[in-house]
Amino acid sequence: MTPNRPPVPYERERVDADGGYSRPLRASASSQVPADIRRIRGMKLISAPSDWQIDRAADSGFACLGCSMPDPQRHQLDYKATGSGGALDQFRAVARGDIDGDGALSTFAIEGRGTAGDAVTIAPSILETAPDE
Numbered sequence: 782m783t784p785n786r787p788p789v790p791y792e793r794e795r796v797d798a799d800g801g802y803s804r805p806l807r808a809s810a811s812s813q814v815p816a817d818i819r820r821i822r823g824m825k826l827i828s829a830p831s832d833w834q835i836d837r838a839a840d841s842g843f844a845c846l847g848c849s850m851p852d853p854q855r856h857q858l859d860y861k862a863t864g865s866g867g868a869l870d871q872f873r874a875v876a877r878g879d880i881d882g883d884g885a886l887s888t889f890a891i892e893g894r895g896t897a898g899d900a901v902t903i904a905p906s907i908l909e910t911a912p913d914e
Contacts, residue, residue, distance in 0.1 A: 806862045806864070806869040806870065806871075806872055806895050806901070807840075807841055807842070807845040807846055807862060807869075808836075808839065808840075808841030808842065808845070808862055808869065809841065809842060809860060809861045809862050809863075810835075810836060810841070810842030810843050810859060810860045810861070811835060811836050811839075811841070811842055812832075812835055812842075813857045813858060813859040813877075814828050814832045814833060814843065814850075814854075814857065814858050814859075815828055815832065815857055816832075818857045818877060818879070818886070821854065821855055821856060821857055821878060821879065822879040822882045822884070823879060823880070823881060823882020823883075824855075824882070825853035825854065825855055826853060826854055826855075827851075827852070827853050827854075828850060828854060830849060830851075833848060833849040833850070842860060843858075843860060846860065848860075855878050855880055856876035856877060856878040856889075857876070857877045857878070858874070858875070858876055859874070859875045859876075859877070860872065860873075860874050860875075861873050861875075868895075869895070870894055870895040871892070871893070871894045871895070872892065872893050872894070873890055873891070873892045874890065874891050874892075875888060875889070875890045876888070876889045876890075878914070879914060880914065881914065883914070885911060885914045886910075886911065886914055887909070887910065887911045887912050887913065887914035888908075888909070888910040888911065889907050889908070889909055889910075889912070890907065890908040891903060891904060891907050891908070892904045892908070
């Protein structure tokens, strides 16, 4: 967290039943934005602000991460958190696109994991599949 700035949603601490504090990873988005990938095939899309707020009531997904995109987008965005033993300790954020509209998708993904002390470690590189599509 940077001084003189309020914490962004994913930095919020949670208090458990025993009074302990943690900053768990946020639960997965229930839907990609846009939900239908055909809406970005070969074109840009301006998603509705409500698309990013779908999971607000559940305190999860893009709403909890404080993520939104007011500008035109060419990719479908997704966020999934996974874990073991009931704790979310890994995440994967993915952008899928079809810039030329031929039906073949490019994929860009970044992965990370929660570590001791509630820190988040993010992979040093973006995973790319067919980046020119």
